[in-house]
Each structure stands twice: as C-alpha cells, then as structure tokens.
Amino acid sequence: MKPFRMLGRSIRDAFKSVVRNFSLSLASISCITITLIIVAVAVIASFNVQNFTKEIERDMTIVVFLENDSTEEDVEIVKEKLEKTANVESYKFQSKIEVKKQMQAESEVFDRVLEEWEDDESPLKDTFQVKVKEIEKIGKTANAIQAIEKVSVVRYGEGMVEKMVTAFSSIEKVTYGIVIALVLVTIFLIINTIKLTISARKREIGIMRLVGASNFTIKTPFIVEGMILGVFGSIIPIIISTYGYLVFYNHFEGYLFSELIQLIKPEPFMYMTSLIVLVIGILVGMIGSASAVKKYLKV
Amino acid sequence: MDLVRIKNVEKKYKNGVTAIYDLNLAIEKGAFVFVIGGSGSGKSTLIKMLYREEKPTKGQIIVGGLDVAKLKNRKVYKLRRKLGIVFQDYRLLPKQTVYENVAFALEVIGAKKDEIRVKVLKALEDVGLKHKLHEYPDHLSGGEQQRVAIARAIVNDPKLLLCDEPTGNLDPDMSMEIMKVLEDINEKRGTTIIMVTHDKDIVNKMKKQVITLKEGRLVNFKKKGTYNNEAI
Numbered sequence: 001m002k003p004f005r006m007l008g009r010s011i012r013d014a015f016k017s018v019v020r021n022f023s024l025s026l027a028s029i030s031c032i033t034i035t036l037i038i039v040a041v042a043v044i045a046s047f048n049v050q051n052f053t054k055e056i057e058r059d060m061t062i063v064v065f066l067e068n069d070s071t072e073e074d075v076e077i078v079k080e081k082l083e084k085t086a087n088v089e090s091y092k093f094q095s096k097i098e099v100k101k102q103m104q105a106e107s108e109v110f111d112r113v114l115e116e117w118e119d120d121e122s123p124l125k126d127t128f129q130v131k132v133k134e135i136e137k138i139g140k141t142a143n144a145i146q147a148i149e150k151v152s153v154v155r156y157g158e159g160m161v162e163k164m165v166t167a168f169s170s171i172e173k174v175t176y177g178i179v180i181a182l183v184l185v186t187i188f189l190i191i192n193t194i195k196l197t198i199s200a201r202k203r204e205i206g207i208m209r210l211v212g213a214s215n216f217t218i219k220t221p222f223i224v225e226g227m228i229l230g231v232f233g234s235i236i237p238i239i240i241s242t243y244g245y246l247v248f249y250n251h252f253e254g255y256l257f258s259e260l261i262q263l264i265k266p267e268p269f270m271y272m273t274s275l276i277v278l279v280i281g282i283l284v285g286m287i288g289s290a291s292a293v294k295k296y297l298k299v
Numbered sequence: 300m301d302l303v304r305i306k307n308v309e310k311k312y313k314n315g316v317t318a319i320y321d322l323n324l325a326i327e328k329g330a331f332v333f334v335i336g337g338s339g340s341g342k343s344t345l346i347k348m349l350y351r352e353e354k355p356t357k358g359q360i361i362v363g364g365l366d367v368a369k370l371k372n373r374k375v376y377k378l379r380r381k382l383g384i385v386f387q388d389y390r391l392l393p394k395q396t397v398y399e400n401v402a403f404a405l406e407v408i409g410a411k412k413d414e415i416r417v418k419v420l421k422a423l424e425d426v427g428l429k430h431k432l433h434e435y436p437d438h439l440s441g442g443e444q445q446r447v448a449i450a451r452a453i454v455n456d457p458k459l460l461l462c463d464e465p466t467g468n469l470d471p472d473m474s475m476e477i478m479k480v481l482e483d484i485n486e487k488r489g490t491t492i493i494m495v496t497h498d499k500d501i502v503n504k505m506k507k508q509v510i511t512l513k514e515g516r517l518v519n520f521k522k523k524g525t526y527n528n529e530a531i
Binding site: 002006009210 | 372379380382384392404406408
C-alpha cells in the first residue's frame with residue numbers, strides 16, 4: 001500500500017533527522033521541556049484553584065432564622081415562598097426541636113442549659129439552610145429571603161464571600177492567560193529551532209521538489225519530526241510534575257493552609273495533567289514544524 | 300508530435316528586466332536540442348520556465364500535455380515527475396551513497412522497493428557507474444558526480460531531460476564523456492533532451508538542433524546547427 005509505505009518512510013526519515021541533527025534536536029527538546037514544565041505547573045495550579053473555588057462555593061449557605069412564634073403553617077408558607085425565590089438551589093429545614101437536639105449533642109454546657117426549657121418556650125428558632133445556584137448573586141438572594149414574612153434574620157458570610165469569589169475568578173483568568181502565553185511562546189521557539197534544522201536540509205528539500213515529491217510528502221517527515229520532539233520534550237515535564245505534585249500533596253496532607261483549601265487527589269488528576277502536557281507538546285511540535293517548512297515549499 | 304510548445308511567451312522579472320520577448324518554439328519528441336546564447340540572452344530563464352521554477356508573465360508553455368504556466372504551486376510535482384533535470388552543480392546529497400542518491404528520486408514518489416532496485420541499477424548501468432554503487436559523492440570525480448545526477452534524472456523514465464550547463468564545471472574530456480552518456484540516453488531511451496550550454500566545441504561536434512537566443516529573442520533554430528559567434 002502506497003500511503004503506508006510513504007508514511008513508514010516519513011517516520012524513518014524523521015527519526016534519522018532527529019539523530020542526525022542531534023544538537024539542534026536537543027536544543028528544541030530542552031526548549032519544549034522548560035516551557036512544558038511551566039505549563040504543567042500552571043495547569044495544576046489552575047485546576048486546583050478551580051476545584052477549591054467550586055468546593056467553597058458548594059459549602060456556601062444562607063442560614064434563614066424564622067420568628068420565634070412561627071407556627072407549622074408559617075413554616076409551610078415560607079417553604080413555598082423559598083421555592084419561588086430566584087437562584088435558590090435547595091434548602092434544608094431544621095425545626096427548633098432538631099436544633100436543640102443537635103446543640104445538646106454538641107456540648108455538655110448547651111445540654112444543661114437547654115434542658116431547662118420546655119419545647120414551647122424554647123428561645124431557639126426554626127431555621128432553613130439555603131443553597132444558591134450562582135454564588136455571585138448570593139447577596140441579592142439573601143435580601144429577597146429577608147423580605148419574606150415571618151423571617152427574622154438572614155445570615156451568610158457577607159462581604160467576605162463576595163471578595164473571595166472575585167479573587168478566585170481573577171486568579172483563574174490569570175493562570176489561563178499565562179498558559180496560553182507560554183504555549184504561544186513555545187510554538188514560536190519551535191518554529192525557529194525547526195527552521196534551523198530545515199535550513200540545514202534546504203538542499204534536500206530542493207532536490208525533493210525537483211524530482212517530483214508532492215508538498216505533502218516533503219512536509220510529513222518534518223511534521224513527524226516536530227511530533228517526536230514534542231514527545232521527547234514532554235517526558236521530563238510529566239515526570240517532574242507528577243512526582244512534584246505527589247510530594248507536594250503528601251507533604252501538606254491534601255490541604256493547603258487550612259481545611260478550606262482542599263487539593264485535588266493526585267491519582268486520576270495527574271494522568272489527565274500528563275496527557276494534557278503530552279498533547280500540548282505534540283501539538284506545539286507539529287504546528288511549529290508545519291509552519292517552519294511552509295517557507296521552503298514555494299517555488 | 301511536439302513535446303514542448305511555447306507560444307507568445309514573455310518573461311518580465313519583478314525588477315523590471317525582461318528576459319524573454321514573445322518567444323514561439325516547438326520541440327518534437329525524441330529531439331536533442333542545444334540552447335545557446337550569451338549571458339543575458341534568456342537561455343536560463345527559458346529552461347527554468349520549462350520546469351516551472353519561473354512562471355512566464357505572458358503566453359503559454361505546454362510540456363507533455365501540461366499547461367505549465369497555469370500549474371498551481373502545489374501541483375508542480377506533476378510536471379516534475381515527467382521531467383529529469385540536471386544542473387551544473389550536480390545537486391547530490393553528500394551523506395548518501397550513489398545508489399541512495401538515485402533511489403531518492405523514486406522513494407519520494409512512493410515507488411516499491413523492488414521496482415526502485417531494478418530501475419536504479421538500470422539507470423546507473425546506462426551512465427556507466429554500476430561499479431560505484433556504494434561510494435559517496437565526495438569520493439567521485441566531477442564527471443562521475445554528474446553521471447550520478449544524470450542517472451537520478453532518468454531513473455523515472457522521463458519524457459524530457461533538461462540540462463542546465465551540465466558540463467560547465469568539467470574539463471573537455473569529462474565533458475565529452477557526459478555528452479556521450481546524454482547522446483546514448485537520447486538514442487536508446489528516446490528521451491527528448493534540451494541542454495543549455497555555452498561550450499562551443501560540444502555544440503560543433505555533436506551536430507544537433509540548435510536554438511540561438513540573443514537578448515531575449517529567438518535568433519534562429521537550426522536542425523543541424525553549429526555555434527555561430529556572429530549570431531551571439
């Protein structure tokens with residue numbers, strides 16, 4: 001089969017070229033290696049930020065206290081109104097009796113104090129724990145709930161929550177920006193290094209064109225060569241980032257600074273990160289060599 | 300049957316220099332044609348247009364049924380597969396052996412290994428280099444290197460062999476050796492040969508067709524021509 005034969009030759013030529021232009025290949029590979037290490041760190045950081053932003057957002061609740069004299073009918077009405085409020089994802093109801101039991105279980109002091117009250121004269125309040133869909137709108141939702149009849153107090157981490165959310169989203173944007181910029185810089189560097197290997201083989205390309213090789217035939221070995229450089233260039237970044245993250249994760253026992261910031265478990269996460277690094281390496285090598293060879297295919 | 304037909308061709312380079320003015324030519328199959336002329340006569344431009352290294356600014360060039368002037372850049376290989384081209388500077392790959400250099404022309408068009416072997420050996424036999432298969436070009440004399448280049452040019456059985464001053468770097472003895480090889484190819488394979496040269500002795504000895512160009516215009520086209528100093 002002709003296409004397979006041609007592909008075989010392309011791959012053979014690409015490997016030959018990598019070995020023959022060893023110093024240049026090494027330069028390209030180290031170039032890819034360094035940038036891919038930084039890309040890997042950025043990817044890990046970006047995914048972790050995304051992960052704990054989501055975790056924190058999931059934990060974020062609005063606590064709604066009802067008036068002390070609320071009856072069971074009142075609770076039902078509030079429930080209905082909560083369901084109609086925009087941005088409410090779900091809610092959990094705790095009656096004052098449940099709250100009392102929970103508090104008694106938590107501490108002995110509470111247990112003694114609360115023991116003295118009968119259920120109907122309890123100072124505790126019926127509460128709702130409300131989860132929201134969009135964390136950015138938590139303030140508005142809280143205000144809407146406040147307006148419902150029989151609601152006494154609404155609490156959420158006012159101020160602090162909003163600040164954290166905006167901080168995280170800007171961190172995320174910055175890391176994405178860094179990753180994209182690095183990838184572009186790498187492509188640029190690859191284009192230039194492969195241009196050097198190609199200009200050393202200008203003669204060969206000229207002869208190939210003279211004897212009737214199609215542009216596709218001429219291009220393929222160089223593109224394969226770029227892919228090989230990409231694969232070799234991603235080996236060290238994959239090893240460093242995987243082991244580095246494992247050590248980092250174990251050292252901090254899965255949490256950064258506080259239990260609030262939870263790191264992603266390394267097991268499936270690092271496979272994915274390695275794959276991303278490998279794919280970026282291969283793509284960068286391919287794009288770089290393809291655009292470097294273009295110049296030599298004009299008459 | 301004409302293998303090459305050139306109609307009203309004009310070539311004007313981007314720097315404003317006109318190399319060819321309104322050229323009309325027809326070269327028949329199996330011919331052996333010299334193209335002669337002084338420097339700036341347009342002979343190199345003419346041969347470059349035949350293998351589409353250059354495009355004519357006006358007119359039509361037909362080579363083996365292909366309209367060369369209209370050929371798109373990425374389709375040029377279709378023309379090149381019908382041609383063999385030989386240059387003054389041989390253009391061999393220094394890191395490959397004689398055999399590999401000739402086989403290269405067939406490998407890049409995807410020929411089978413067995414087919415390559417048969418054709419390469421035949422081509423090298425035709426140029427008398429069958430005993431130097433595994434030598435590297437650096438170890439060969441200029442004449443031998445040029446014979447390798449000729450073998451590479453004919454290995455694909457082209458209809459037309461274009462030679463751009465193939466003897467320009469060689470001494471008279473070696474030049475005649477090359478001419479014998481070319482004449483052989485012309486007679487035995489029936490390959491049409493167009494050769495640009497300024498070597499008076501060769502043209503006079505060979506007694507082939509001669510196209511004389513002067514300042515971009517055709518001066519004459521003789522069936523059994525000689526190198527006429529006055530015309531140039």
